[in-house]
Amino acid sequence: MARVAIVTDSNAYLSPRLTQRLNILVLPHSIHLPQGTFKEGVDLTPADYFRLLKEAKGDVLPRATGPSVETFIDLYGRLLKQTDQVLSLHMSSHLSDTVANARQARRMYLGRCTIEVVDSLSTSVGLGTLVQTAAVAAAAGHNLEDCIRLVRGLMPHIYLFFLVKHLPYLEREGRISPAQAFLGNMLNVMPLLQIEDGEIIPLEKVRTSQQGVEKLFDYVSEFGHLQKAAVLQNGFAKEQQALLERLELAYPGHPFTLLSCNPSLAVHLGPEAMGVVVLEVVS
Amino acid sequence: MTSNISLRLESDSARPDPARQRGPSPASVTSGDHQLIDGPTLKAMIAAGYAWLERHKEIVNALNVFPVPDGDTGTNMFLTMRAAWREIDQSEDGDVSHIAQAVAQGALMGARGNSGVILSQILRGMAHAFRHKPVINAHDLALGLRQGSETAYKGVVKPVEGTILTVIRQAADAAQKAAAVEDDLNFVLAHIVQAAGEAVEQTPSLLPVLAKAGVVDSGGKGLFYILEGMQRSLRGDTVAPPVELPTSAAQQTAAVDPYNLPPIRYGFDVQFLLWGTDLQVDAIRSWMIEHGDFALVEGGPTLVKVHVHVFDPSAPLAYGVQQGFITDVVVENMDAMAAAGMTPDDVKDALSTARPIVPLTTEHLGPIGVVAVAPGPGLADVFESLGVGGVVSGGQTMNPSIQELLEAIDALPTEEVILLPNNSNVIMAAQGAAQEATRRGKRVEVIPSRTAPQGISALLAFNMQASLDDNVATMARALAAIDTGEVTVAVRDAQIDGMEVRAGDVIGLLNDTLTTNGASPQEVVFNLLAQMDAGQAEIITVYYGDQIDAAMAAALGGEIAAIYPGQELEVIAGGQPHYHFILSTE
Numbered sequence: 001m002a003r004v005a006i007v008t009d010s011n012a013y014l015s016p017r018l019t020q021r022l023n024i025l026v027l028p029h030s031i032h033l034p035q036g037t038f039k040e041g042v043d044l045t046p047a048d049y050f051r052l053l054k055e056a057k058g059d060v061l062p063r064a065t066g067p068s069v070e071t072f073i074d075l076y077g078r079l080l081k082q083t084d085q086v087l088s089l090h091m092s093s094h095l096s097d098t099v100a101n102a103r104q105a106r107r108m109y110l111g112r113c114t115i116e117v118v119d120s121l122s123t124s125v126g127l128g129t130l131v132q133t134a135a136v137a138a139a140a141g142h143n144l145e146d147c148i149r150l151v152r153g154l155m156p157h158i159y160l161f162f163l164v165k166h167l168p169y170l171e172r173e174g175r176i177s178p179a180q181a182f183l184g185n186m187l188n189v190m191p192l193l194q195i196e197d198g199e200i201i202p203l204e205k206v207r208t209s210q211q212g213v214e215k216l217f218d219y220v221s222e223f224g225h226l227q228k229a230a231v232l233q234n235g236f237a238k239e240q241q242a243l244l245e246r247l248e249l250a251y252p253g254h255p256f257t258l259l260s261c262n263p264s265l266a267v268h269l270g271p272e273a274m275g276v277v278v279l280e281v282v283s
Numbered sequence: 284m285t286s287n288i289s290l291r292l293e294s295d296s297a298r299p300d301p302a303r304q305r306g307p308s309p310a311s312v313t314s315g316d317h318q319l320i321d322g323p324t325l326k327a328m329i330a331a332g333y334a335w336l337e338r339h340k341e342i343v344n345a346l347n348v349f350p351v352p353d354g355d356t357g358t359n360m361f362l363t364m365r366a367a368w369r370e371i372d373q374s375e376d377g378d379v380s381h382i383a384q385a386v387a388q389g390a391l392m393g394a395r396g397n398s399g400v401i402l403s404q405i406l407r408g409m410a411h412a413f414r415h416k417p418v419i420n421a422h423d424l425a426l427g428l429r430q431g432s433e434t435a436y437k438g439v440v441k442p443v444e445g446t447i448l449t450v451i452r453q454a455a456d457a458a459q460k461a462a463a464v465e466d467d468l469n470f471v472l473a474h475i476v477q478a479a480g481e482a483v484e485q486t487p488s489l490l491p492v493l494a495k496a497g498v499v500d501s502g503g504k505g506l507f508y509i510l511e512g513m514q515r516s517l518r519g520d521t522v523a524p525p526v527e528l529p530t531s532a533a534q535q536t537a538a539v540d541p542y543n544l545p546p547i548r549y550g551f552d553v554q555f556l557l558w559g560t561d562l563q564v565d566a567i568r569s570w571m572i573e574h575g576d577f578a579l580v581e582g583g584p585t586l587v588k589v590h591v592h593v594f595d596p597s598a599p600l601a602y603g604v605q606q607g608f609i610t611d612v613v614v615e616n617m618d619a620m621a622a623a624g625m626t627p628d629d630v631k632d633a634l635s636t637a638r639p640i641v642p643l644t645t646e647h648l649g650p651i652g653v654v655a656v657a658p659g660p661g662l663a664d665v666f667e668s669l670g671v672g673g674v675v676s677g678g679q680t681m682n683p684s685i686q687e688l689l690e691a692i693d694a695l696p697t698e699e700v701i702l703l704p705n706n707s708n709v710i711m712a713a714q715g716a717a718q719e720a721t722r723r724g725k726r727v728e729v730i731p732s733r734t735a736p737q738g739i740s741a742l743l744a745f746n747m748q749a750s751l752d753d754n755v756a757t758m759a760r761a762l763a764a765i766d767t768g769e770v771t772v773a774v775r776d777a778q779i780d781g782m783e784v785r786a787g788d789v790i791g792l793l794n795d796t797l798t799t800n801g802a803s804p805q806e807v808v809f810n811l812l813a814q815m816d817a818g819q820a821e822i823i824t825v826y827y828g829d830q831i832d833a834a835m836a837a838a839l840g841g842e843i844a845a846i847y848p849g850q851e852l853e854v855i856a857g858g859q860p861h862y863h864f865i866l867s868t869e
C-alpha cells in the first residue's frame with residue numbers, strides 16, 4: 001500500500017526544509033495588499049508583508065484567501081497518481097475558506113480514492129505542529145486512519161494565546177463582535193485572545209503591554225510541562241524579549257522558538273500582535 | 284420576674300379580643316392608653332416617621348463622617364421612607380400585616396445607600412414578625428423590632444457596632460423590657476425612643492471614626508427620627524407628611540369636585556429647557572428626584588433639559604426660574620389624558636421616562652451581562668465601551684435605589700448578571716438588588732467595587748468565556764490591583780485622621796480615605812499621585828469632572844507627564860459632578 005500523502009496550506013508556517021524532508025505538500029494562501037496579491041511563502045515572507053503594510057498609504061485592511069478549489073483539484077489529481085490515501089489538514093475553518101475549498105475539491109474524487117479533509121481548528125505554528133506529527137506518522141508507514149487519530153488526539157493539547165493592539169482586523173470578518181471591537185475606543189485597551197476550537201475568543205483585557213506580557217506568561221505557566229512552545233510577534237519586539245526571559249527562567253533548558261506572525265494569521269490580528277503557541281505534554 | 288413575663292405573654296396571646304375580628308378598636312384611635320395598633324394606626328405612624336425624618340433630614344445629612352459631597356444618609360433614608368410611604372399612601376387596609384408588608388416592599392425597592400438598605404431590612408424583619416397579624420400589641424411590636432434588628436444584622440457581612448445596627452438592637456431590647464412590664468404602647472414606644480436616642484449618643488464611643496470626626500452615627504440618628512415620629516403619631520401629636528406629597532385626603536376632595544373633574548391620580552408631566560451659565564446639573568436633578576417622579580435631567584452648565592412628573596406643576600417651574608432662564612415649557616395634565624379615555628398604562632407609556640438606563644446591544648453581550656453604576660456621562664461611556672450592557676447613572680451624591688439597579692438588571696437579556704456598584708455607599712443596595720433579582724430568576728453577583736476605577740479594573744478582567752463564578756473570583760481580585768485617588772471640595776469643617784480641613788478646602792482621598800488637602804485641585808492631584816507611588820505604576824489614568832474643561836485637563840496631563848515620564852498616561856473626560864479629578868494608578 002502506498003504511503004499517506006499529507007497536504008496542508010501555507011498557514012502551517014513550516015520551513016521549506018521540513019516540508020521537503022517530510023514530503024508535505026503546501027498550498028499557499030493569497031495575501032491581498034494595496035501593492036498587489038502575493039502568495040504566502042512563495043513570493044511573500046512575513047518581513048515582506050509587514051514592510052508592504054507599512055509602506056501602504058491610509059487605513060489598510062489586508063485580506064487573505066485560502067488556496068482555491070481548482071488548486072486543490074489539481075493537486076489531489078496529481079497525488080492520486082502516486083497514492084490512494086490523502087490527509088488534507090488545514091487552517092481553522094473559522095478563520096479561512098481553505099477547508100471549504102478542499103472539501104469541495106474532494107467531491108470530485110469521491111469513490112475513486114480516500115481524501116480526508118481535516119479542519120485543524122488551529123492556525124500557524126499550532127497547525128504546523130499537527131501537520132508535522134501527521135507527516136512523521138505517514139513516513140513511518142501508518143495508515144490514514146491512524147494519522148487522523150493521532151492528529152485528533154493532539155488537537156486539544158495545542159493552545160494559542162495572543163495579545164492584540166488593534167481590533168478592526170478581527171472585527172472586519174466577524175471574527176469578533178462589534179461590541180467587543182468597540183473595546184479600546186475609550187481607554188487604550190488591548191484584548192487577550194485565545195484560539196479555541198478554531199475560533200478567536202476574547203479573554204480579558206489589559207491596558208499596558210507589560211500587563212499583556214504578565215498575562216501571557218500566566219497562561220503558559222499554567223502548563224506544568226511543555227513539549228513545544230513558540231513565541232510569535234510583530235510590533236512587540238521588546239515585549240517578546242521580556243516574555244522570553246520570563247519563560248526561560250520558568251522552564252530552564254527548554255527551547256522557545258521565536259517567530260514573526262505569518263501573513264495569513266497576521267491579516268486577522270493586525271500589524272501589532274504577540275502570542276504564544278503551546279503544545280502541552282500529552283500523558 | 285421571668286415567670287411573670289411569660290405569664291403575661293401567654294395571657295395576652297390567649298386573650299380573645301373581639302376587636303381583632305371587627306377591625307379598628309376605639310382604643311386605637313384615641314390618645315392615652317394604647318393597647319393595640321391596627322392598619323390605619325400603623326399607616327399614620329409610618330407617615331409620621333417619614334415626615335419627622337424629612338423635617339430632620341439636613342441634620343442627618345450633616346453627620347457624614349467624611350466631609351465629601353457623597354450620597355447623604357438623611358436623603359438616602361428619606362427617599363427610602365418615601366418609597367415605603369408611597370406603597371401605603373392610597374391604602375385603607377385595616378390589617379397591620381398588609382400595611383407592614385407593603386411598607387417593607389416599598390422600602391426594599393426604594394432603598395438607597397447603605398443606611399437606606401439597612402432601614403429596609405429592619406422594616407422587612409418587622410413585616411415578617413407581623414405577618415398574619417391584623418392588629419399588634421406591645422409584645423408584637425417588641426418582637427417586630429427584635430426581628431427587624433436580627434434581619435438587619437444578618438444582612439450585613441461584618442456587622443459594625445456604633446451604627447444604625449446598634450440603635451435598632453438597643454431599641455428592640457428596650458421594647459422587650461418595656462412590653463414585659465406594661466401593655467401600653469405609648470409606654471413601650473417611649474422606652475424605644477429613649478433607648479434609641481441613648482444608643483445614638485453612644486455611637487462615637489463604639490466607633491472611633493465617629494469620635495474622631497466629632498459626630499454621632501448618621502444612620503442611627505435617622506432611625507431615631509423615624510421612631511420618634513412614630514411615637515409622636517401614636518401619642519396624638521400631629522406630624523404633617525412632607526408638603527410635596529399628595530395626601531389621600533386631597534384626592535378625596537378632588538373626587539367630589541362640583542365641576543366633576545377627574546380625580547388627581549397622575550398629576551402633571553412637566554418639561555422645559557433651562558438656560559444659564561453655571562447650571563449645577565446634579566443639584567437640579569437631585570431637586571427634581573426629590574420633588575417628583577420619573578425625573579429625567581440631562582445637560583451641562585449652560586443648558587439642561589428637565590422632565591418630571593409632579594402634582595404641582597408650578598413647583599419645578601418656580602425652581603427653574605430661580606436657576607436660570609426657561610424655555611420650551613410643556614405641561615401636560617396626565618389626569619385629563621386619563622379622563623380622555625387613555626388607560627393608566629397608556630398615560631404612563633405616553634409620558635413616563637424612566638431614569639436614564641442606557642439600552643443595550645443585545646446580540647453581543649455574551650452569556651453574562653454587566654450592570655455598572657457610573658458617576659458621570661464620560662465614565663458611563665467608558666463602561667459601555669468595555670462591554671457594560673446597563674449603565675445606571677449615580678453614585679456620588681445621588682445613590683441609585685435598589686429599584687433602579689433592578690430595572691437595569693431586568694433590562695439585560697442575559698440570565699446571569701454581574702453588578703458593579705463603583706461606590707462604597709452603593710454596595711449594599713447592589714447586594715439588595717442582586718438578592719431581589721435572584722428571587723425573580725436571574726443569577727446576579729455583586730463585585731464590591733468602591734470606586735469607578737476599581738470597576739474598570741474589574742471589567743478588564745471580565746472574560747466572556749468564563750463561568751460566572753470564575754469571573755466573580757478574578758474580577759474581585761482585580762479590585763486590589765488598582766489605587767484610586769479622588770479630588771473634591773470639603774463640604775464642612777472636619778478634623779479627621781489627624782487632618783484638619785475647612786469647608787471649601789480642596790481635599791484628596793486615597794482609596795476612600797482622606798489623606799491630603801491643598802489650595803488647588805492640581806496641587807491635590809500631585810499630592811495624591813505621590814501618595815499613590817505613581818512612579819512605580821505602569822499607567823496613570825485621570826478622569827476629569829464636569830467642572831474641568833478639556834484644556835485644563837490637557838494642561839494637567841502635560842504636567843503629570845513631565846513629572847512621571849516613565850508612566851503611560853491617559854486623560855479622559857469622566858464628566859462626574861463634584862469631583863474635579865478621579866485618578867487611578869495600576
